[in-house]
Amino acid sequence: MTDTKELKSQLEQRLIALEARVANLESDLRTAHSQDWEERTSEISGDEVLEGLESSAMDEITQIRSVLKRIDDDSYGDCGGCGKEIGAKRLAALPFAVLCIHCANRAAS
Ligand SMILES: [Zn+2]
Numbered sequence: 074m075t076d077t078k079e080l081k082s083q084l085e086q087r088l089i090a091l092e093a094r095v096a097n098l099e100s101d102l103r104t105a106h107s108q109d110w111e112e113r114t115s116e117i118s119g120d121e122v123l124e125g126l127e128s129s130a131m132d133e134i135t136q137i138r139s140v141l142k143r144i145d146d147d148s149y150g151d152c153g154g155c156g157k158e159i160g161a162k163r164l165a166a167l168p169f170a171v172l173c174i175h176c177a178n179r180a181a182s
Pocket residue numbers: 152153154155156157172173174175176177
């Protein structure tokens with residue numbers, strides 16, 4: 074079995090950092106907008122950037138949570154498609170991988 078202890082603590086730290094980032098972005102987004110139209114327009118495009126950052130952070134949070142869940146129920150490293158081991162090499166390159174290379178290729182084609 075793969076040693077998941079270190080990975081788990083790394084992921085937990087990453088999760089905390091991401092959650093803090095999302096909270097910051099949220100409070101930036103909630104900051105009251107000025108009434109001046111020109112300023113408002115530039116604030117709105119800034120909001121789109123913030124929302125993009127927020128949604129990518131949220132995606133990563135979702136992925137990390139699902140990996141942590143798989144570590145907890147001892148299924149981390151098993152392919153979600155065929156149930157075989159994903160393999161240490163693939164996991165090192167793609168810690169969030171839930172499919173082995175064969176199933177991933179099949180899903181992509
Ligand atoms: Zn597979």
